[in-house]
Amino acid sequence: MRGVQVFGGWVARGALAGTAAVLLLVGVGIGGAVARDGAVQPVRQVRSVPVSVKAVALTFDDGPSPTYTPAILDLLKEYGAKATFFVIGREIMRYPRIVRQELQAGMEVGNHGMHHVALKGLDPTAIAADVLPVERAITAISGNRPTLYRLPKGVGDARALRTLSDMGYAVVYWSVDAHDYLPRTAGAIASQVLREVRPGSIVIFHDAGGNRQPTVDALKLLLPRLRAEGYQLVTVSQLMELARNAS
Ligand SMILES: [Zn+2]
Structure with a gap:
């Protein structure tokens, strides 16, 4: 049985049926914050989202870039x-x-840390010192605090995940890696994504941190193909909302 792909493996879809909260707030046995009512909140992590419609979330890390974004x-x-x-x-x-x-274009903006340092091994004070200035900067521009966090270098540990959860973040991984941080052609990036993408996929690209012209050019190939295949292209929060509405 294939279900929700989460950090550390697959959770059978049946095990999550009818439990939208669990569906989106998948814990991996590392504990969680204790809410005011005493209930333990699972650490929210998402790698892909089980949706009943053809929708995917494209994500772009490491920007903004004045050249590519x-x-x-x-x-x-x-x-x-x-x-x-x-x-x-x-x-x-x-x-x-x-x-x-x-933001004016209707995109979602998530937190990727102040200095792109891996949170592994850091204590909660150091993590907050890296996360909060970004949160404040995004909030100052958008009027809303970000709710999604992506781990710099994709690396965290149980303490980092719990700290992020305590700070109100869902940690967003990906199920399709465009590998656009490697020297690759636009065609190679686009064909890999088209081969691997499924309804509910979260796809990772980069809009900064190197030469991202192949990423831009890959989108020129990918976007018309995905639309022709009937995919809605939505934000991560919208993808999670689609799953919530379907359950
Ligand atoms: Zn990054």
Whole structure:
């Protein structure tokens, strides 16, 4: 049986039937925060989302970039697509205007840390020191605090996950890696994503941190194909909402 893909393995779909909260707030046995009512809150992690409609979430890490992000936004708009940008704090400080453009275009903006340091091995105070300035910067621009966090370098540990959960974040992984941080052609990036994408996939790209022109060019190939195949292109929160509505 194939179900929700979570950090550490698969959870059978049947085991989650009718429990939207669990569906989206999948714990992996590492404990969780204790709410005011005494209930233990599972650490929320999501890698892909079981949806009954053809929808996927494209995500872009490490920006904003003045070189690539505006081009990506133009393409997303052209194809009626929404996406999620996991931004780095130090880049927000340099290019707040681009984060504003992302939000004005209806994109979701998530937290990717202040300095892109892996949270593994850090204590909660150090984690908060890296996460909160980004949260404040995004909130100052959008008026809403971000609810999604992506681990820099994809690396965390139980303490980091619990700390992020305590801070109100869902930790977002991915089920399709475009591998666009490697030297690859646009065609290779696009064909890999098209081969692996499924309804409910979360796809990771990068809009900064290197030459991302192949990523931009891959989107020119991918976006029309995904739309032709009937995919809605939504933010991560919208994808989770689609699953919630279907349950
Ligand atoms: Zn990153």
